[in-house]
Amino acid sequence: MSKDKRDSIQQLLKERLDLFREIQAISARQLEICQHNEADDPLIEKLLVLIAERQTLMEGIDLINEGISHLQKTDSTMNTGDGWSNEQQIAVVINRNDEVCMAWLRNKSREVAGMLQKTRANREASDAYQMGGPADLAWFVDKRK
Numbered sequence: 001m002s003k004d005k006r007d008s009i010q011q012l013l014k015e016r017l018d019l020f021r022e023i024q025a026i027s028a029r030q031l032e033i034c035q036h037n038e039a040d041d042p043l044i045e046k047l048l049v050l051i052a053e054r055q056t057l058m059e060g061i062d063l064i065n066e067g068i069s070h071l072q073k074t075d076s077t078m079n080t081g082d083g084w085s086n087e088q089q090i091a092v093v094i095n096r097n098d099e100v101c102m103a104w105l106r107n108k109s110r111e112v113a114g115m116l117q118k119t120r121a122n123r124e125a126s127d128a129y130q131m132g133g134p135a136d137l138a139w140f141v142d143k144r145k
Contacts, residue, residue, distance in 0.1 A: 009071050016064045019057050020090045026054050027097040034101040039108035047101075 030050050033043050 005071055005074070009068055012064050012068050012071075016061055016068075017086055017090075019061050019064070020087050023054055023057050024090045024094055026050050026057070027094045030101050031097040034104040039111070 030047060033047050033050075036043055
């Protein structure tokens with residue numbers, strides 16, 4: 001393999017590792033958000049922005065992988081496994097952070113579903129007491145004797 005190809009692949013591997021590190025940093029910020037007890041709109045919005053940033057970085061990694069594959073097709077003697085160990089270690093940390101965040105999101109999702117159910121029940125009761133129709137309709141029957 002030519003020195004230029006080897007240098008190109010090494011540069012791509014360095015860029016890929018840098019992207020993995022950026023994803024790890026975003027994952028750490030997501031974990032900070034997931035440490036809060038409340039799931040208010042600003043926190044959820046921040047989380048969605050971070051997810052979008054991660055998606056962009058993952059697409060960058062895919063492009064780098066395509067570039068590496070293209071360069072390797074011309075010469076199979078190049079071994080690119082050197083940086084893989086670092087990337088695997090970063091991926092383990094990212095995965096751990098993601099598990100915590102997913103558990104937090106599942107919990108908050110259940111809480112929101114419970115609040116929605118209570119709100120619906122309260123609204124139905126409120127509508128019934130406020131007599132949504134004409135006043136002469138009997139919504140409630142007095143069963144006292």
